[in-house]
Amino acid sequence: MRNNATLKKISDHLNVSISTVSRALKDHPDVSPDTKKRVKELAMLMDYEPNAFAVNLRKKHSNVFAIIVPEISNFFYHSFVQAVEEDARRIGYSVMILQSMNDPEVEEQNLRLCRHNHVAGIFVAITNKTTDLTPFKKLEAIDIPLVFFDKVPTDDTFNKVSIADYESGWMAAEHLLTATAKHVLLVMGNNKLSITRRREEGFTDYYHKHQCKKKLAVVYADHIEEARQAVLDYFAANKNTPTAIFSMSDEIMCGVLKAIHTLKLQIPKDIQLLTISNGFLPTLFTPDISFVKTSGYDLGKLSFVRMQEIMGGKKFVRENFLTSSYYPGGSM
Amino acid sequence: MRNNATLKKISDHLNVSISTVSRALKDHPDVSPDTKKRVKELAMLMDYEPNAFAVNLRKKHSNVFAIIVPEISNFFYHSFVQAVEEDARRIGYSVMILQSMNDPEVEEQNLRLCRHNHVAGIFVAITNKTTDLTPFKKLEAIDIPLVFFDKVPTDDTFNKVSIADYESGWMAAEHLLTATAKHVLLVMGNNKLSITRRREEGFTDYYHKHQCKKKLAVVYADHIEEARQAVLDYFAANKNTPTAIFSMSDEIMCGVLKAIHTLKLQIPKDIQLLTISNGFLPTLFTPDISFVKTSGYDLGKLSFVRMQEIMGGKKFVRENFLTSSYYPGGSM
DNA sequence: AACATTGCCACAAACGTTTGCAGTCATCGC
DNA sequence: GCGATGACTGCAAACGTTTGTGGCAATGTT
Known part of the structure; x- marks a missing residue:
């Protein structure tokens, strides 16, 4: 492990404090243009990247979304993921894909993992066999936003986005x-x-x-x-x-x-x-x-919008729908 | 955010120190059977889960593997992922799937993300158009093990697992x-x-x-x-x-x-x-x-073995191969 | 009786970041 | 000349965990 440029190392080189470096890097008005410039240059030079663990520990949540699907090898889900990834990337978040293998037990394990990693939000298409919704309730209890899509439970207390x-x-x-x-x-x-x-x-x-x-x-x-x-x-x-x-x-x-x-x-x-x-x-x-x-792509876009609404504080529960259209082939 | 049982809270309730709680939970020989029992019971009761961020910050790497593929909507990669997930789960690790969309730029972004999150290891099938291998070299420089599979570069300095x-x-x-x-x-x-x-x-x-x-x-x-x-x-x-x-x-x-x-x-x-x-x-x-x-499944198993070897310190570079067999259909 | 060993435990430092607060100047108005 | 304002910066605590070190009894050894 060599490439560990930290705030401290930068601050040592420049004879300023850690906090000044931290603030300089995020353009805090409190620090002078001159120091900002020096800090940023050295940071660039040293290939500095903030330690995600420390940031997350401090902020108490990470900037990755989770998508849980029964099986990813599915063109519908694939395009869904693609849409979410695009939008997430745009706001500096990333996406982790989890498969439940259509097994409620694995699904719960995945939820544990999400909870454990304090993901920023979860998109989930549930298993055919999912009946126990308490793991999902638990998630909401610790303020992890949840959007069900495509395969959604009948329960009315969740946010859902589905095909019409x-x-x-x-x-x-x-x-x-x-x-x-x-x-x-x-x-x-x-x-x-x-x-x-x-x-x-x-x-x-x-x-x-x-x-x-x-x-x-x-x-x-x-x-x-x-x-x-x-x-x-x-x-x-x-x-x-x-x-x-x-x-x-x-x-x-x-x-x-x-x-x-x-x-x-x-x-x-x-x-x-x-x-x-x-x-x-x-x-x-x-x-x-x-x-x-x-x-799936459109559904992803729609779900992401809903996710952002929830993260923005609009807590009311609702279900959104997406319309469809007919494509004639040669089988009729 | 309610469900934040921490070592400190447990230790407070039991009038022992944080370190004792920590050690008790991982069966360290230094703590008495009696305290272990009490700690574990309370931990269970409080639904304690170690804070992943803190653990990772301390240990300097997380316990998730990354798999980077051009497109996940592909049965070969899908079964590869499945195999890796199985083995990872067995040793308490999890897997995050990233898609490069067959775009070297996205691939590099994904590598950044991996570096940034100090993943435990990366399995990657490269893009058709990947030519610049420096981002991968960078990864090895900071000791993140790397296993190329299926679509591997010609470069001889990497670990590769591929189909025969x-x-x-x-x-x-x-x-x-x-x-x-x-x-x-x-x-x-x-x-x-x-x-x-x-x-x-x-x-x-x-x-x-x-x-x-x-x-x-x-x-x-x-x-x-x-x-x-x-x-x-x-x-x-x-x-x-x-x-x-x-x-x-x-x-x-x-x-x-x-x-x-x-x-x-x-x-x-x-x-x-x-x-x-x-x-x-x-x-x-x-x-x-x-x-x-x-x-793909067998390739996943093989790749995981190789990954574990590398993590275990066997640093020598090599390429492994997987054999194949013929399945007659009706098209010949 | 003196000393070494062992079982159990607590203290504290470290991981790297963010942020409220307080401090130090210089400048300005009166 | 004095208090006030403002621009800039540093201190230190906090996030939750792991782990080296050392302390303190109780037990064992000579």
């Missing part, structure tokens, strides 16, 4: 049901999550409102493999197989595609497909999968 | 050239990177050693879109179009698939395809893409 899920479900129904689909299978995620319930509600509300005579069925799955199996099971159990599938997310779509692959069905001839997606994965397939777009 | 790239290129050639391919197009990444050069070398060495009479061509691309365009350009420029494509990575494969899609070619009838991959993406397509598997 109802609307995107409605939009999906609108496009899929006006196509020739006779028998539609909805493949949804964990039905305890509000994201799932809202998207399904949006879809089925459209369905009922327009008094569709088509057959509608719903299955639920927590991850790729379950989604694949659920589709295969449904096809095995129903003589009259579906003519279209609605998938509520990228992850579900991967499972659905695997099932379609296994069943050797052709898209869109044998089966039509519509998903809700961030937009990257659907373009990798042939034909392109049609999707209702939900932008 | 030559071997995987060789293996790919072995399988692709014994298939009926008459005219093979190699789509490679940035050819300044050793990963690219080695994979290509492995492939072409096999080709020459076996005196294949087939036509061989190589194009380079830095990202998905460039890969797509490179393939389209090659097809446009060559009357005799390739019968097979070798892609050196998941990312390149995505571009290649888009091009194949644009050209409306059938796999494997019109064009055969073999890629090097972590194994997730190839299974999402129909037919499955054949691939030579490189495990």
